[in-house]
Amino acid sequence: MVGLIVRLRFAMWRTAMSRSPLHLVSSIVGALAAIGVLALLGPGLILLAGQPVRITALTVPLFAVITLMWGVLSLIATGVDSILDPARFAVLPLRASELARGLLAAACTGIPALMLAGLALAQTGSWLGHPAAVPAALLGGVLGLLTAILFSRAVTSALAAVMTTRAGRVLGAVVVSLVTLLPLGLNLLLTTGSLAADLSSFDATRSATVASWTPVGWAWALPFDVSTGRWGAAAVHLALALLLIGALWVVWVRRLDRTLTSPLTSAGGQRIGHGRLLPAVLGTSPTATVAARRIRAWYRDSRLVGIALRTAVLPVFFVAQAVLTGMPGLAGVGVVTLAVFAGLTLMNDLAFDGPAWWLHVAVGVRGWEDRLGRALASAVVFGPVVLLTYAVSVAIGVIGRPVPWLTVIVVAFLASLGLAVAVGAVLPGTAPRTGGNPFAATSGGAAQGCLTAIVSFVGPVVLTLPVAVAAAVTAGSVPGRWLTLALGTAYGLGLLALGVILGGRRLDRRSPEVLGQLAHAQL
Amino acid sequence: MTEVGPGDPALELRGLVKEFRGRRVVHALTLAVPRGSLFGLVGPNGAGKTTTLSMATGLLRPDGGTARVLGHDVWADPAAAKAAMGVAPDGMRLFEQLSGRELLLYVGALRRMPVDVTAARAAELLAVLDLAEDASTVVADYSAGMVKKISLAAALIHAPRLLVLDEPFEAVDPVSGQTIRTILRRYVASGGTVVMSSHVMELVEGLCDRVAVIAGGRVLAEDTIGGLTRGGSLHDRFLELVGATDSAGEGLTWLG
Numbered sequence: 001m002v003g004l005i006v007r008l009r010f011a012m013w014r015t016a017m018s019r020s021p022l023h024l025v026s027s028i029v030g031a032l033a034a035i036g037v038l039a040l041l042g043p044g045l046i047l048l049a050g051q052p053v054r055i056t057a058l059t060v061p062l063f064a065v066i067t068l069m070w071g072v073l074s075l076i077a078t079g080v081d082s083i084l085d086p087a088r089f090a091v092l093p094l095r096a097s098e099l100a101r102g103l104l105a106a107a108c109t110g111i112p113a114l115m116l117a118g119l120a121l122a123q124t125g126s127w128l129g130h131p132a133a134v135p136a137a138l139l140g141g142v143l144g145l146l147t148a149i150l151f152s153r154a155v156t157s158a159l160a161a162v163m164t165t166r167a168g169r170v171l172g173a174v175v176v177s178l179v180t181l182l183p184l185g186l187n188l189l190l191t192t193g194s195l196a197a198d199l200s201s202f203d204a205t206r207s208a209t210v211a212s213w214t215p216v217g218w219a220w221a222l223p224f225d226v227s228t229g230r231w232g233a234a235a236v237h238l239a240l241a242l243l244l245i246g247a248l249w250v251v252w253v254r255r256l257d258r259t260l261t262s263p264l265t266s267a268g269g270q271r272i273g274h275g276r277l278l279p280a281v282l283g284t285s286p287t288a289t290v291a292a293r294r295i296r297a298w299y300r301d302s303r304l305v306g307i308a309l310r311t312a313v314l315p316v317f318f319v320a321q322a323v324l325t326g327m328p329g330l331a332g333v334g335v336v337t338l339a340v341f342a343g344l345t346l347m348n349d350l351a352f353d354g355p356a357w358w359l360h361v362a363v364g365v366r367g368w369e370d371r372l373g374r375a376l377a378s379a380v381v382f383g384p385v386v387l388l389t390y391a392v393s394v395a396i397g398v399i400g401r402p403v404p405w406l407t408v409i410v411v412a413f414l415a416s417l418g419l420a421v422a423v424g425a426v427l428p429g430t431a432p433r434t435g436g437n438p439f440a441a442t443s444g445g446a447a448q449g450c451l452t453a454i455v456s457f458v459g460p461v462v463l464t465l466p467v468a469v470a471a472a473v474t475a476g477s478v479p480g481r482w483l484t485l486a487l488g489t490a491y492g493l494g495l496l497a498l499g500v501i502l503g504g505r506r507l508d509r510r511s512p513e514v515l516g517q518l519a520h521a522q523l
Numbered sequence: 524m525t526e527v528g529p530g531d532p533a534l535e536l537r538g539l540v541k542e543f544r545g546r547r548v549v550h551a552l553t554l555a556v557p558r559g560s561l562f563g564l565v566g567p568n569g570a571g572k573t574t575t576l577s578m579a580t581g582l583l584r585p586d587g588g589t590a591r592v593l594g595h596d597v598w599a600d601p602a603a604a605k606a607a608m609g610v611a612p613d614g615m616r617l618f619e620q621l622s623g624r625e626l627l628l629y630v631g632a633l634r635r636m637p638v639d640v641t642a643a644r645a646a647e648l649l650a651v652l653d654l655a656e657d658a659s660t661v662v663a664d665y666s667a668g669m670v671k672k673i674s675l676a677a678a679l680i681h682a683p684r685l686l687v688l689d690e691p692f693e694a695v696d697p698v699s700g701q702t703i704r705t706i707l708r709r710y711v712a713s714g715g716t717v718v719m720s721s722h723v724m725e726l727v728e729g730l731c732d733r734v735a736v737i738a739g740g741r742v743l744a745e746d747t748i749g750g751l752t753r754g755g756s757l758h759d760r761f762l763e764l765v766g767a768t769d770s771a772g773e774g775l776t777w778l779g
Binding site for chain 2: 279284285286288289290293296297300301353354355356358359360361362363364365511512513515516
């Protein structure tokens with residue numbers, strides 16, 4: 001059975017790669033990245049062999065963090081390995097434990113697992129200077145590898161259970177969005193505190209001891225314990241690591257069992273209010289109606305909730321960093337970046353509608369109504385966030401020159417909106433599937449994704465630069481500042497209008513073709 | 524603006540051609556649906572029914588030929604053609620974050636109907652189609668049959684003169700199916716026109732006035748039900764027309 005599932009995985013992989021160049025490219029890039037990580041970290045780890053224990057002990061916190069990140073990353077990348085979705089085995093006469101063994105073996109043959117296995121092997125190399133610790137390192141590596149893989153399986157299958165309801169999906173999106181911001185938080189800590197990089201005085205023993213008593217560090221602590229002669233600690237760590245693996249296995253098999261016996265996971269029944277507020281505020285024209293639907297989507301659609309949260313939390317980091325480092329320009333750049341991001345979220349707005357957009361085509365919605373409605377929705381959702389971040393930054397005094405910065409922020413937001421509604425009508429991009437995994441990559445679509453990325457990076461800069469220069473030049477004079485703000489706003493609105501007209505014209509002329517593109521827009 | 528005469532067919536397809544990656548799936552298809560008829564489109568899987576209906580409703584650009592709705596050219600004057608018809612495609616998603624009621628209000632607003640008219644009609648449609656209890660549930664949580672019914676309601680809300688329905692009875696329960704039949708018959712009696720595709724011969728035979736048999740992207744036959752069946756059943760006539768052979772008759776003996 002195990003061999004059969006592993007072969008099935010490779011067969012499906014091969015078919016996927018031969019059918020889509022995107023899949024092939026991403027597999028090659030993934031393999032190259034894995035080889036790169038191995039080539040970079042592997043020799044470094046083996047070089048630790050010549051160092052005293054206080055330095056070699058570094059492997060314990062390092063691999064504990066890798067194991068933890070493994071679980072976190074698997075949350076973001078759950079869509080990646082859906083090739084072997086356990087629900088597909090539901091009609092076959094299979095026991096959960098049998099299937100789990102097969103899926104585990106299949107997971108071990110994946111690129112990420114092979115990379116981790118390589119690193120675990122290099123970790124064994126680190127302990128070559130302490131012969132007694134080598135078998136312990138090898139055993140620890142195997143147990144650590146199992147912990148990481150089972151941890152990610154258990155976490156994702158438990159999360160999948162939560163996410164069978166729509167409310168659960170929103171909750172999951174919130175949790176994962178915040179978790180993915182962890183690296184930014186770490187970065188914040190690193191820039192404030194200073195790390196000791198001096199090898200002669202460096203001592204990893206303390207952090208190794210701390211890490212060794214965390215669940216993700218139990219297995220990796222074995223060689224450290226043995227080399228320092230603490231056999232009691234080693235025995236406890238070994239027992240704990242085995243217990244953890246057993247517990248994760250049980251959790252995962254239980255979840256699999258549930259999936260096999262109740263594969264139809266959509267637990268429905270989300271009821272909503274009458275939604276009278278938005279039509280009352282915006283009116284009932286087609287444009288306002290499109291806007292109201294998109295605004296509702298920002299809080300009803302789990303795929304968008306995650307994006308909205310990440311976009312909204314981002315500026316907090318910029319502002320916090322500006323306060324901590326005391327660099328005056330940083331907060332301004334942060335708010336401008338937020339404005340650009342907020343505007344560009346419209347770029348693949350059509351992809352979020354996907355094939356459901358046929359309704360606009362069948363009804364004959366005018367292109368400019370579609371475009372303007374979406375721009376309006378983004379302005380209503382993100383405008384206040386951008387302005388609030390700006391106001392807070394000004395209030396705590398991290399933005400030196402409020403009016404010129406405001407000019408740049410307003411123009412960047414309007415220009416990005418205009419760019420997104422124009423380009424989005426030609427390249428609708430891709431989005432995660434409706435009701436599917438909200439964490440599947442939102443980028444992608446090889447060539448199209450590349451082009452969109454270039455446009456997204458270059459476009460806002462080119463469009464905003466003239467006004468930024470004007471704002472900098474006129475910053476000295478009071479009437480000059482305000483005049484630039486007024487003219488800049490008019491210029492930004494002009495860009496938005498141009499985007500709406502051009503994008504709308506494209507939709508009017510090519511709506512069936514755009515609908516054809518959207519048929520494949522959801523991954 | 525083209526002159527629109529009262530004698531124009533409700534739907535007129537002339538020489539429609541569609542190719543996908545060089546493979547022709549619809550071959551110069553010509554078809555006229557007279558006003559006030561309930562017109563059935565039948566054909567085997569992959570016959571080109573959905574492709575044809577998509578080209579007739581402005582969802583898929585044909586590689587050749589014309590489609591006219593009540594005299595309006597769908598591809599030269601899409602706004603007028605789309606205003607005159609209601610469409611419910613098969614297997615196309617709806618805006619799933621909207622509730623059933625919101626979806627109907629949304630379509631009404633996009634069609635520039637007054638809000639109170641839309642709201643009243645939406646309530647009536649939801650009640651008649653037995654969706655009133657789920658009016659506030661998001662469409663994502665609807666069953667397949669409920670999605671069919673809400674699509675039909677969305678196509679009906681602006682009281683179009685032509686209704687184009689792809690597989691309208693699929694997954695619909697018998698009670699709702701009967702409701703939909705009654706709605707369609709009454710709609711046609713009042714002068715409306717329905718074009719619907721279906722796999723179910725008995726359904727088409729009992730419900731439609733006229734029927735066209737499509738296979739391989741061509742119209743094999745088009746007539747009134749009586750004219751086509753000539754006393755036999757539509758089922759047998761259909762199998763005869765598409766040249767079906769009973770391929771399961773010989774093999775699979777191990778199945779008992």
